[in-house]
Amino acid sequence: AQKVTQAQTEISVVEKEDVTLDCVYETRDTTYYLFWYKQPPSGELVFLIRRNSFDEQNEISGRYSWNFQKSTSSFNFTITASQVVDSAVYFCALSDFDRGSTLGRLYFGRGTQLTVWP
Amino acid sequence: EPEVTQTPSHQVTQMGQEVILRCVPISNHLYFYWYRQILGQKVEFLVSFYNNEISEKSEIFDDQFSVERPDGSNFTLKIRSTKLEDSAMYFCASNLGENTEAFFGQGTRLTVV
Numbered sequence: 001a002q003k004v005t006q007a008q009t010e011i012s013v014v015e016k017e018d019v020t021l022d023c024v025y026e027t028r029d030t031t032y033y034l035f036w037y038k039q040p041p042s043g044e045l046v047f048l049i050r051r052n053s054f055d056e057q058n059e060i061s062g063r064y065s066w067n068f069q070k071s072t073s074s075f076n077f078t079i080t081a082s083q084v085v086d087s088a089v090y091f092c093a094l095s096d097f098d099r100g101s102t103l104g105r106l107y108f109g110r111g112t113q114l115t116v117w118p
Numbered sequence: 119e120p121e122v123t124q125t126p127s128h129q130v131t132q133m134g135q136e137v138i139l140r141c142v143p144i145s146n147h148l149y150f151y152w153y154r155q156i157l158g159q160k161v162e163f164l165v166s167f168y169n170n171e172i173s174e175k176s177e178i179f180d181d182q183f184s185v186e187r188p189d190g191s192n193f194t195l196k197i198r199s200t201k202l203e204d205s206a207m208y209f210c211a212s213n214l215g216e217n218t219e220a221f222f223g224q225g226t227r228l229t230v231v
Contacts, residue, residue: 035219045161045209045222091161105151105174106220108161 006109023092141210
């Protein structure tokens with residue numbers, strides 16, 4: 001069964017600190033996609049990144065970076081030099097493909113509440 | 119930038135009443151979804167819809183729920199007889215195809231009293 005675990009419920013950091021949000025997933029499928037979404041206090045879900053199971057290259061986008069390691073079934077998210085505006089709930093999600101499900105069926109983790117203090 | 123639009127942003131209804139949540143997906147998208155997030159909990163898949171029919175649904179999506187695409191732009195979620203436990207944020211999402219990411223609307227907060 002598909003499962004996403006975000007063990008960190010809440011993290012607090014001070015502005016300019018680096019912070020890593022952990023995500024561990026379980027799936028029996030060989031083809032799958034991993035995602036990160038941000039949910040700011042206003043409540044919407046903002047897409048951050050998608051990574052497919054065949055692409056283990058790490059990705060950097062500005063202050064954001066993602067580390068995908070199939071060997072440990074992890075897809076961790078690092079924010080460098082955090083800012084107050086980064087305060088939000090961050091969700092990791094998994095989408096399988098082999099079962100014929102459409103890509104939009106996502107299995108979400110419980111989310112990590114990140115608070116960045118000035 | 120195209121976006122998924124949901125109305126209303128907040129709906130309060132009495133237990134037992136029917137509610138219809140509305141969504142306008144991104145115009146060239148082909149797959150549509152509803153998700154639910156009970157306050158403080160994770161986002162859960164309800165249903166996916168493609169080619170004018172349900173392609174997949176979760177165990178949450180029981181006979182009380184239905185979806186419809188009444189015209190070329192709207193996608194609706196109907197809850198026939200609301201219960202207190204239906205109180206949640208409901209998200210609509212859409213994507214272009216099987217290899218693309220889903221984009222979410224801003225959500226409708228449903229409060230059943």
